[in-house]
Amino acid sequence: MSDSDDDVPALSAHTLAALQEFYSETRTGPDQDGAAPDPFAVGAVEEDWRMSQFWYSDETAALLAEEVVREAGEGGRIACLSAPSVYQKLKQGVVEGSDAVSAVVLEYDRRFAAYADDFIFYDYNEPLSLPASVAPQSFDIVLADPPYLSEECLSKVAKTIKYLSKGKVLLCTGAIMENVAKQLLDVKMCSFLPKHNRNLSNEFRCFVNYPSRLPSG
Numbered sequence: 001m002s003d004s005d006d007d008v009p010a011l012s013a014h015t016l017a018a019l020q021e022f023y024s025e026t027r028t029g030p031d032q033d034g035a036a037p038d039p040f041a042v043g044a045v046e047e048d049w050r051m052s053q054f055w056y057s058d059e060t061a062a063l064l065a066e067e068v069v070r071e072a073g074e075g076g077r078i079a080c081l082s083a084p085s086v087y088q089k090l091k092q093g094v095v096e097g098s099d100a101v102s103a104v105v106l107e108y109d110r111r112f113a114a115y116a117d118d119f120i121f122y123d124y125n126e127p128l129s130l131p132a133s134v135a136p137q138s139f140d141i142v143l144a145d146p147p148y149l150s151e152e153c154l155s156k157v158a159k160t161i162k163y164l165s166k167g168k169v170l171l172c173t174g175a176i177m178e179n180v181a182k183q184l185l186d187v188k189m190c191s192f193l194p195k196h197n198r199n200l201s202n203e204f205r206c207f208v209n210y211p212s213r214l215p216s217g
Contacts, residue, residue, distance in 0.1 A: 055085045057195040064143060064170070064194070064206075065089040067214050069097040071168050072140040078103040079164050081122065081144035081157065083172065084112055091118075106160075108147075127159040134164070141168040149174040149202060158184040168210050175203040185209065191216040 056064065064086045068078045078101055080087040087105035090098045105112055106122035113119045120131060124147065142165040146157040154177055161169055162185075171187050172194055181187050187207035192214035194204050206214060 055196065058089075060194045060196070061085045061089040062095060063192070063214060064172070065095045065098065067212065068141050068143050068170060069095055069101055070213060071170075071210065072101045074100045076101045076140035077138060079106060079139040079142045080104065081106045081142055081160060081164070082108075082124075082147055083143050083145040084109075086143055087115075087118070122160070124153060124156045124160070127156040128163055130160075130163070136163050137166045139164045140166055141170060143170040143172070145172040149177060151177075151180050154180055155184060161185060169208065170212075171207040172204065173207070175205045178205070178207070181207050190214055
């Protein structure tokens, strides 16, 4: 975290109040040292297994955030599709260059509506049901983490990705989806091994359609 409060993203009083409300609903209370919780901390919103939510580890969220910032470039736009922990890491002000890009989070979970204009409600069953303000091919990179490991889910999410992205795609999903991902999005598995706060039973990998600089292993 930066030593300067000026680097911390500014939120309206209304948005801060909403964030504090859902934090109190999903966490037991403030940090042990009595400090106010960081509304952008990975895990500030508890995972809900009913919505197939599994947050990345803090390290993985940071590495993915660094990757999309590099690929978006200065002034670039990033769409985090069902990947709120990467959006949160981008907003913490700890990733170099994150202050020079903009990001939105597309999520079915309306708890994330507390992020105000950065939140876009998204139901993968209606892949092109997006607000009129979301123009086609308006994001420099789309990072997507489909909620379910099924061809049906990935096929629908792929439609959204193609609508949103100018070209670059970073897909995070199970290794078993490799062939389907290749067919739908022309992406290739990279060597980076993403990790989650909770161990998943399925091997999880990242797939890209550009020369990635994610670390190996």
